[in-house]
Amino acid sequence: MIWLRSSLLPILTVVAAIFVLWYAGAVGLNSKWAYDKANRAGVTLSFSELVADTWSQEKPKLPGPHQVAAEIWKTTGAMVLRGKAFSKRSLIFHGWITLSATMLGFVLGTGFGILLAIGIVHNRAMDMSVMPWVIASQTIPILAIAPMVVVVMNSIGFSGLVPKSIISMYLSFFPVVVGMTKGLRSPDAMQMDQMRTWNASKWQTLIRLRLPSSMPYLFTSLKVGIAASLVGAIVGELPINQDGGLGARMLVGSYYSQTIQIWSALLTAAALAAVLVGIVGLVQGATLKRMGMAR
Amino acid sequence: MAEPVIKAENLSLTFETNDGPVHALKDISLAINKGEFVSFIGPSGCGKTTFLRVMADLEKPTAGTITVNGVSPEAARMARAYGYVFQAAGLYPWRTIGGNIRLPLEIMGYDKADQAERVKRVLELVDLAGFEKKFPWQLSGGMQQRASIARALAFDADILLMDEPFGALDEIVRDHLNEQLLKLWAKTNKTIAFVTHSIPEAVYLSTKIVVMSPRPGRITDVIDSPLPRERPLDIRDTPEFLEIAHRVRDGLRAGHAYDD
Numbered sequence: 001m002i003w004l005r006s007s008l009l010p011i012l013t014v015v016a017a018i019f020v021l022w023y024a025g026a027v028g029l030n031s032k033w034a035y036d037k038a039n040r041a042g043v044t045l046s047f048s049e050l051v052a053d054t055w056s057q058e059k060p061k062l063p064g065p066h067q068v069a070a071e072i073w074k075t076t077g078a079m080v081l082r083g084k085a086f087s088k089r090s091l092i093f094h095g096w097i098t099l100s101a102t103m104l105g106f107v108l109g110t111g112f113g114i115l116l117a118i119g120i121v122h123n124r125a126m127d128m129s130v131m132p133w134v135i136a137s138q139t140i141p142i143l144a145i146a147p148m149v150v151v152v153m154n155s156i157g158f159s160g161l162v163p164k165s166i167i168s169m170y171l172s173f174f175p176v177v178v179g180m181t182k183g184l185r186s187p188d189a190m191q192m193d194q195m196r197t198w199n200a201s202k203w204q205t206l207i208r209l210r211l212p213s214s215m216p217y218l219f220t221s222l223k224v225g226i227a228a229s230l231v232g233a234i235v236g237e238l239p240i241n242q243d244g245g246l247g248a249r250m251l252v253g254s255y256y257s258q259t260i261q262i263w264s265a266l267l268t269a270a271a272l273a274a275v276l277v278g279i280v281g282l283v284q285g286a287t288l289k290r291m292g293m294a295r
Numbered sequence: 296m297a298e299p300v301i302k303a304e305n306l307s308l309t310f311e312t313n314d315g316p317v318h319a320l321k322d323i324s325l326a327i328n329k330g331e332f333v334s335f336i337g338p339s340g341c342g343k344t345t346f347l348r349v350m351a352d353l354e355k356p357t358a359g360t361i362t363v364n365g366v367s368p369e370a371a372r373m374a375r376a377y378g379y380v381f382q383a384a385g386l387y388p389w390r391t392i393g394g395n396i397r398l399p400l401e402i403m404g405y406d407k408a409d410q411a412e413r414v415k416r417v418l419e420l421v422d423l424a425g426f427e428k429k430f431p432w433q434l435s436g437g438m439q440q441r442a443s444i445a446r447a448l449a450f451d452a453d454i455l456l457m458d459e460p461f462g463a464l465d466e467i468v469r470d471h472l473n474e475q476l477l478k479l480w481a482k483t484n485k486t487i488a489f490v491t492h493s494i495p496e497a498v499y500l501s502t503k504i505v506v507m508s509p510r511p512g513r514i515t516d517v518i519d520s521p522l523p524r525e526r527p528l529d530i531r532d533t534p535e536f537l538e539i540a541h542r543v544r545d546g547l548r549a550g551h552a553y554d555d
Contacts, residue, residue, distance in 0.1 A: 190381050193353050197379040198399045199372055208398065212389050292388030292430055 022065055029061040030054035063260045071264040088244065091268050097245040099272065101161055101233035105168020106226050112169060113176025113225070114218075120177070121184040121210070122202060131181075138174050142167065142232065147239040160243055168232030172225040179221030183214025216293055219284035226276045234269060246272075298365055299326035300454060300486045301350055306359035308345060308512075318511030319345045320356070325505065325514065329453075332480055332487045334497035335505045336543060337550070342512020343490045343505075347456050350488060351379050363454070375403060377454035378447025382462050384439035386431040386446075392418070393427035396446045403450055417445040420479060437468040441475070448483065455487045462492070473499055474528055481524065494547075498522075498539045499531055506543055508550020516546035 027050070034053040038045045045053065055064040063071075075091040086093045116134070119126045146167050153163035187209050195205045237247030246269045253261035288294045308320040320342045327333050335343035348354040349361060352368035363371035371377065386395045393414050400410045418424050421441040431439055440460055447455060461469045473496060480487055491497050497504050498520070506516040520539060522530065530536055 190383060190385055193348075194379070194381065194385055195402075196353060197351055197372065197377070198402050199375055200402045204402050208402070209387075212387065290389075292432055 019065060022062075023055070026060065026062045026064045027051055027054045030057055033057060033061070059257045060259055063263050067260050068263045068267060071260045072268060075264065076268075091246075091249070091264065094244050094246050094249050094265070095268055095272060097243060098230070098233050098237065098247065098269070101164035101168055101236060101245070102226070102229045102272075102276070104161060104165035105232055106172050106229040108165060109169035109172030109225060109229060110176050110222065113173040113221070114180050116173070116177045117180030117184055118206065120181050122206075131177075134174060134177050137170070142171060142235050143238070145170075146235050150236070150239045160240070164233050164236035164240060164245075167236035168229045171228040171232035171235075175221040175224040175228065176218070179217045179224075180214055183217025183221075184210045186217065187213045212291065215291060216288060219280065219288070222280050223277050223284070226280055227273050230269065230273050230276065297329060300329050300331075301325075301327040301361070301363050301488070303346075303349075303361040304359055306346075306349065306356050306361050308342070308349060308354060308356045308358075320349070321511035321513050323359070323512075323514055325517070327486060327488060327503070329486055330484055331503055332477075332489065332501050333503045333505060334489045334491055334501040335507060336491055336494065336497045337507030337512075337547065338492070338509060340509040340512070341507040341550075342509070343507050344458055345512065346507075347458055347488060347490050351377060351456055375450060376452055377456050378450070378452045380440075380444055380447050380455065380457040380460045382459045384431070384436075384443040386439055386442060388431055390431075391427065392423065392429050392431065392434065392442050395431070395442060396449050399446060399450055405450070413449050417448045418442075420448060420482070421445040422475065435468075437464055437472060440464065440472065444476075444479075448479075448485075453485050455485045457487065457489045459490050459492065461496070469493075469496070470528060476500065477526055494540050494543050495531060498536060498543060499526065499528075504539070504543055506546035506550070508547070513550075515550040516542070518542055518546075 031050060031054055034045065034050055034057070037053070054060070056067070057063075060067070072091065075089060079085055079087060079090045079092070084090060086096070116126075116130060120130055121127070149167055149170075150163045153159070153166060184206075191209060191213075192205075195209060200208070234245070234247035234250070237243070237245035238251050241248035241251050246265045249265035250262050253259070253265065285294070303323050303325045306320055306323040307318070310317045310319055323342075323346060335346060337343050345354055349356050350363055350368055352372040361368060364374075364376050366374075386392070387398070390398065396414045396417060397410050400413060405413070414427060415424075418427055421444055423438060423441055423445065426434065426438070426442070431442070434442065444457075444460065461472050464472065477500060489497075489500060502520050502524070504516075504518040504520060505514055506518070507513065508515045518539060522535060522539070
């Protein structure tokens with residue numbers, strides 16, 4: 001009961017508020033089209049008819065939550081029931097395309113980020129020079145360089161998954177570099193002195209002290225990084241939309257004013273991000289508890 | 296007489312700070328012989344910890360000479376000639392007590408069987424047999440500090456440098472650990488340099504007490520203790536003990552240690 005009141009109730013309140021705003025917004029944004037239709041048909045709309053119409057249009061400016069939910073069910077669960085889970089019209093198919101690019105990008109980005117951080121911590125020249133470039137890399141609009149990455153990668157023989165993963169990596173390495181640089185430097189002066197008294201090499205210090213000490217920082221970065229990976233993968237799908245993916249669904253939806261399709265892809269992407277961050281969180285909890293470093 | 300284990304001559308160390316130079320150590324000359332238990336006592340800023348860190352090659356002197364086992368502190372450090380015990384136990388939370396003690400052995404490349412044998416031996420030495428598989432958070436502060444002493448004893452170093460190892464512990468635990476440390480010293484025959492700010496601790500433990508004073512950090516008195524090597528805790532109520540404690544206090548006062 002205490003848990004209900006302290007945790008569930010506030011969440012439900014916020015969700016309820018979102019739904020109220022969403023439905024009200026749907027009425028407001030879609031009413032013009034409803035009135036236009038009514039005008040042409042020469043009828044007048046009562047308020048309840050107006051509301052009913054704005055919540056059930058085929059191409060609304062803002063689809064209602066139930067319309068999005070129905071579309072998501074139609075393209076996931078219903079297709080599974082018909083045994084067509086991986087058909088090209090299924091969100092599971094598109095979600096899988098996006099997820100695979102996200103995961104590869106996340107692994108590449110994490111690896112690259114950790115390597116850069118190790119370099120920054122151990123090499124003075126890298127310490128002075130790399131970080132400004134890392135920050136500059138994130139100020140460039142990813143949408144602008146995504147097509148260039150695709151073209152360049154294509155010209156050296158990579159297409160499909162790899163270019164998308166590179167774009168995904170480009171976004172996800174940043175939080176890892178920043179977090180790991182701080183994490184690898186987190187051992188205090190006494191711990192570093194202790195290693196010195198044992199005449200430990202830099203490599204031994206890295207493996208036995210710096211890396212284990214950096215774990216809390218790494219996981220915090222990974223949570224940000226995996227969400228950024230997903231954004232990167234979706235952005236990467238915009239120039240390579242023939243392969244499908246949630247990003248491609250959004251783009252194609254916008255070509256044909258399929259707002260319901262856009263919103264269902266959007267919410268699926270959000271749910272995917274939540275699940276991915278949640279999984280990282282679970283691994284974080286288990287690892288840090290095992291290492292005696294849980295907060 | 297054999298060559299002293301640690302020998303400092305006119306040793307000085309000056310830190311350059313934004314407010315001008317700070318003389319952490321000035322003209323320190325001292326010899327520590329094999330098997331001695333030497334305490335360094337003085338108020339904060341007297342350079343006792345700095346001196347210990349110079350012996351350990353954690354700080355470089357700016358003038359004078361110092362040898363450890365007849366070579367420079369750096370060479371001695373490279374040869375892993377000493378074990379250093381810090382004020383905090385500094386055990387890694389992700390390693391068991393056994394794993395923590397094994398840490399320097401892994402770094403120094405002892406083979407697996409030797410590591411296991413040494414961990415077992417030093418845990419017995421500090422009365423922690425049976426705690427090998429426990430994690431640091433399962434131990435009290437005093438037990439953690441004992442584990443850190445065991446870690447410093449695990450490899451073959453005949454010098455033990457201890458920087459206020461019991462400073463963060465309460466009086467009762469401290470008494471107990473002091474008694475244990477003396478037994479350990481008798482058993483292992485190590486040369487111990489021990490920094491403290493407690494007069495009873497210094498007098499109880501040491502064969503030689505070095506009294507230091509600040510600004511600049513220097514030695515004001517060196518007292519060779521007449522107390523026997525075998526020391527029960529109640530030796531602290533004897534007139535001899537009180538006399539030495541009195542002399543230490545005088546030495547501290549002479550150094551104007553508590554003027555401000």
